[in-house]
């Protein structure tokens with residue numbers, strides 16, 4: 001063999017070796033791709049011009065179509081997309097066709113047997129067999145989404161529970177504040193009671209002495225000028241005694257001594273007594289009792305009279321120069337047996353800023369008042385497990401509403417039931 005022929009043979013051998021090496025490398029990398037694609041837990045596909053040209057085994061397993069079905073000329077890949085995601089996919093396909101890339105996004109798939117799948121897709125523009133195509137990697141996130149939904153429901157439930165719990169706490173907090181206020185009020189009232197009793201006791205004796213002395217002076221002097229002064233002293237002593245009596249009433253608030261009382265009779269008696277007391281005041285009294293004459297509730301009759309007299313007295317003292325003077329006493333019975341008594345006057349009314357204060361002991365706007373009437377009323381009504389409230393408009397008049405239950409469970413202390421009842 002000539003030298004030239006030998007060199008040509010060697011070059012041919014070398015070319016053949018190179019080809020073999022390239023083939024080995026190619027089939028090795030094909031094998032790598034096959035292993036990666038076929039064992040991937042994600043679905044991988046290639047879409048060229050709207051046709052599916054590659055799907056991995058995972059696509060077959062999850063979507064339920066065979067590879068032949070996927071690759072068939074008449075296979076419409078949009079049948080894989082859930083109705084709600086079709087517009088999104090179409091628009092993204094268009095963006096890809098314009099050379100645009102974008103981040104992963106969520107969409108819905110539908111399997112061959114109609115099962116819905118939540119999926120996350122990442123797509124990339126690639127060259128496949130020389131043509132522009134879309135490589136897609138799809139992750140099934142149905143379980144993850146389901147978990148997310150359950151988590152959201154649980155979170156919502158938790159928020160609702162927290163809301164309800166907070167509401168409960170707010171309610172109990174209000175109740176606590178109310179109880180604290182009541183406790184404070186009752187302690188305050190008890191302290192005031194003691195004070196009232198002490199003051200009344202201390203004043204009674206000196207007043208007695210003044211009264212006797214005034215009497216003696218009148219007897220001894222027998223001069224009209226002195227008599228005039230003695231009259232004044234006696235008048236003021238009588239007023240002071242009245243105040244002392246009220247202080248003592250206040251200090252001596254007792255538990256109600258309950259018995260069956262005819263509400264009609266008590267109301268009539270109180271209104272008629274007020275009519276006598278305020279005879280000169282030219283007041284028109286009206287009664288409107290909306291129940292049978294023999295209707296009874298269990299209450300302390302003396303305390304009931306005390307409550308009503310105090311309220312009616314206030315109504316009769318509320319006219320201050322007004323000519324038209326009406327006091328109306330209305331009473332009715334509710335289905336649960338409780339009764340409401342309303343004492344209404346068309347007097348001067350109470351300013352809004354005083355409404356809360358009128359039940360406080362010693363709050364008065366009257367020159368001769370002690371300011372104990374309404375505080376005694378409230379105390380007695382509460383001892384009867386009832387409620388008393390005031391509605392009033394300046395210049396129009398005042399309404400005092402007392403509600404009493406049909407039966408009174410006595411209390412030994414504030415808020416405690418008497419175990420014997």
Ligand SMILES: Nc1ncnc2c1ncn2[C@@H]1O[C@H](COP(=O)(O)OP(=O)(O)OP(=O)(O)O)[C@@H](O)[C@H]1O
Nearest residue numbers: 314315318358364365366369370371372373374398
């Ligand atoms: N019907 C009413 N109309 C207008 N003001 C009223 C009425 N009832 C109560 N008030 C106001 O409430 C205050 C307190 O009333 P309360 O009965 O406690 O004491 P008082 O009448 O002043 O004195 P007393 O101890 O002699 O009853 C009164 O001074 C008055 O200002």
Ligand SMILES: [Mg+2]
Nearest residue numbers: 310314373374
């Ligand atoms: Mg009064």
